[in-house]
Amino acid sequence: MTVLADRPTAPARVRPPHRRPARRRRAFLRRALDHFLMGAVTLVFASPILYMFVGSLKPDDQVLDGLGGFVPSNLSLDNYADVFATFDDPSTGYFLDFLGTSVIVTGVVVLAGLAVNSMAAYALARLRWRGRDAVLILVLALVVLPFEAIAVPLFYLLNDFRNTLAVQSVPLIANAFSVFLFYSFFLKIPKEIEEAGRMDGAGPLRIFVRIIVPMSKPVFATVAILSFLTQWGMFLWPVLMVSDPAVRPLPLAISVYQGQPPFQWGDIMAFGVMMVLPMLVVFLVFQRWFVQSVASTGLKG
Amino acid sequence: MALPAVTGLVLFAALPFTMAIGLSLFNVRLDSFRPPDFMALEQYRRILVSPEFSGDFYRALGNNVLFAAVIVPVQTVAALALALLLNRPLRGMPVFRTFFFMPVVFPMALIATVWRLFFDPGPDGILNAVLGAASFGLFSPHDWLGEAGTAMPSIMLLSLWQGVGFQMVILLAGLQGIPDQLYEAAEVDGAGRWQRFRAVTLPGLRNTLVFVALVTTILSFRLFDQVYILTRGGPDGATSTVMHLAVTTAFAESNVSRAASMTVVLFVVVLGLTLLQRRLVTQEREIS
Numbered sequence: 001m002t003v004l005a006d007r008p009t010a011p012a013r014v015r016p017p018h019r020r021p022a023r024r025r026r027a028f029l030r031r032a033l034d035h036f037l038m039g040a041v042t043l044v045f046a047s048p049i050l051y052m053f054v055g056s057l058k059p060d061d062q063v064l065d066g067l068g069g070f071v072p073s074n075l076s077l078d079n080y081a082d083v084f085a086t087f088d089d090p091s092t093g094y095f096l097d098f099l100g101t102s103v104i105v106t107g108v109v110v111l112a113g114l115a116v117n118s119m120a121a122y123a124l125a126r127l128r129w130r131g132r133d134a135v136l137i138l139v140l141a142l143v144v145l146p147f148e149a150i151a152v153p154l155f156y157l158l159n160d161f162r163n164t165l166a167v168q169s170v171p172l173i174a175n176a177f178s179v180f181l182f183y184s185f186f187l188k189i190p191k192e193i194e195e196a197g198r199m200d201g202a203g204p205l206r207i208f209v210r211i212i213v214p215m216s217k218p219v220f221a222t223v224a225i226l227s228f229l230t231q232w233g234m235f236l237w238p239v240l241m242v243s244d245p246a247v248r249p250l251p252l253a254i255s256v257y258q259g260q261p262p263f264q265w266g267d268i269m270a271f272g273v274m275m276v277l278p279m280l281v282v283f284l285v286f287q288r289w290f291v292q293s294v295a296s297t298g299l300k301g
Numbered sequence: 302m303a304l305p306a307v308t309g310l311v312l313f314a315a316l317p318f319t320m321a322i323g324l325s326l327f328n329v330r331l332d333s334f335r336p337p338d339f340m341a342l343e344q345y346r347r348i349l350v351s352p353e354f355s356g357d358f359y360r361a362l363g364n365n366v367l368f369a370a371v372i373v374p375v376q377t378v379a380a381l382a383l384a385l386l387l388n389r390p391l392r393g394m395p396v397f398r399t400f401f402f403m404p405v406v407f408p409m410a411l412i413a414t415v416w417r418l419f420f421d422p423g424p425d426g427i428l429n430a431v432l433g434a435a436s437f438g439l440f441s442p443h444d445w446l447g448e449a450g451t452a453m454p455s456i457m458l459l460s461l462w463q464g465v466g467f468q469m470v471i472l473l474a475g476l477q478g479i480p481d482q483l484y485e486a487a488e489v490d491g492a493g494r495w496q497r498f499r500a501v502t503l504p505g506l507r508n509t510l511v512f513v514a515l516v517t518t519i520l521s522f523r524l525f526d527q528v529y530i531l532t533r534g535g536p537d538g539a540t541s542t543v544m545h546l547a548v549t550t551a552f553a554e555s556n557v558s559r560a561a562s563m564t565v566v567l568f569v570v571v572l573g574l575t576l577l578q579r580r581l582v583t584q585e586r587e588i589s
Binding site for chain 2: 031034035037038041042044045046048049051052055063064065066067068069116117119120122123124127129135138139142144145146148149150151152153154155156157159170171172173174176179204205208229232233235236239240250251252254255258259265268269272275276279280283284287290291294295296297
């Protein structure tokens with residue numbers, strides 16, 4: 001109180017009381033407008049996904065129904081059962097085979113990729129060996145090489161291995177961009193950290209596994225997520241290499257299924273939901289890491 | 302320790318790339334047992350000059366350029382707008398961000414399948430239904446993917462929807478990297494919202510914007526999945542792209558060499574764009 005009284009300027013700073021409610025109302029309106037705007041944009045992003053979920057629960061002939069397609073009616077899980085009934089012999093493939101192919105291929109590429117690419121990056125960033133500079137130049141040059149540029153010769157080269165799980169995974173394990181991400185992270189680790197290990201007589205592999213890997217979790221998470229995203233959605237390579245339904249990954253399987261009339265849209269939407277559900281759960285649980293991983297690709301530029 | 306990855310990179314990236322150049326100089330066909338003839342630059346002459354093949358190739362390349370010319374500015378501005386929207390104190394921001402970003406994690410094959418219903422030519426197609434309702438029935442149903450004039454814009458719309466979240470997140474990270482003091486200083490100097498945006502936000506985001514725009518350009522030259530699923534390059538080549546043409550040439554026509562020459566040209570374009578980005582970004586670093 002006395003402090004206020006001591007300052008003659010203070011009363012002038014207080015706004016006239018009658019203007020307050022207007023300000024507050026304006027702030028409230030502004031916030032309401034903001035939320036409305038955000039809600040509208042959210043609707044734009046969510047509506048195709050919502051449509052797919054609603055459609056997967058509706059009879060086939062009621063999925064494609066204009067705006068009515070968004071309205072849940074006659075809901076049942078029949079379409080999900082239909083997907084398993086449709087894919088029920090070797091000529092059509094089995095849904096669980098598609099899922100299995102995607103899980104195996106993605107799992108192998110992500111896990112083996114983490115091991116192989118991080119080790120190579122470690123050797124490039126921290127060890128001295130003959131030919132290191134040449135390999136580093138090779139890796140950096142390959143970072144700018146899009147997969148599309150090598151797809152055709154790779155298709156020609158590996159033609160004998162068509163319709164295998166190996167051809168869908170092995171060529172994609174080593175990845176120059178992953179090596180590059182690991183490399184730039186490992187470069188920044190201070191030298192002293194390895195010295196303790198070296199004093200104890202540990203070899204490079206041991207130091208890598210015991211010391212470097214545990215302190216590099218962020219970059220491992222980033223690479224894991226980025227390669228998971230790429231691999232789970234991989235389309236061009238399976239289009240070229242896979243014709244046998246037994247080893248079709250999900251993206252190729254849905255593209256074949258949605259292209260064959262008569263269109264049973266309810267079943268196709270159920271197929272889509274089952275295809276994306278595992279991914280959606282992973283995404284919602286690790287949402288923060290997904291966003292950070294993608295954001296970090298931009299910071300490297 | 303580097304051996305497994307280096308072996309993989311040499312076998313499945315460096316070697317095939319050298320092979321792409323090699324293949325493009327021969328006449329290799331999948332369905333033929335004849336030893337391939339050396340043709341020097343004949344494949345390139347065919348796709349770039351000959352009236353028989355160059356029309357298709359330039360059509361495809363032109364579509365890639367058109368796609369980039371529209372999608373890069375539109376998507377970058379949209380992503381910036383979304384990033385600015387998200388970069389304010391408002392309750393529920395993490396939820397909004399999750400939704401805006403979600404399409405990025407969906408496989409394109411699935412997205413294209415769902416969007417087929419949005420572009421359905423009948424009155425029950427979502428886009429037709431929305432426009433019909435908005436115009437009180439005056440709008441008559443349109444075959445979005447089936448007509449040359451609207452097929453590419455439809456592909457663009459779907460690609461924008463899927464890709465904008467990716468750029469948005471990168472720009473949001475860039476926005477959060479701009480020091481608050483700069484905004485405070487600008488405010489003290491009496492700068493309004495628009496002035497602060499022009500004097501602080503845009504310069505602070507310059508590198509990120511260049512990066513985002515060029516990555517989008519590069520990705521747009523690789524356009525394939527949605528075209529393959531929704532239009533197969535049609536109608537009449539209106540949505541054909543270099544990658545789609547290369548795959549059909551290699552696959553449907555068994556002409557590996559002509560397809561290889563197309564991907565080599567594609568690589569040269571992408572490499573040029575990558576180098577351009579490096580230059581633009583380093584230039585900025587030198588100035589500052």
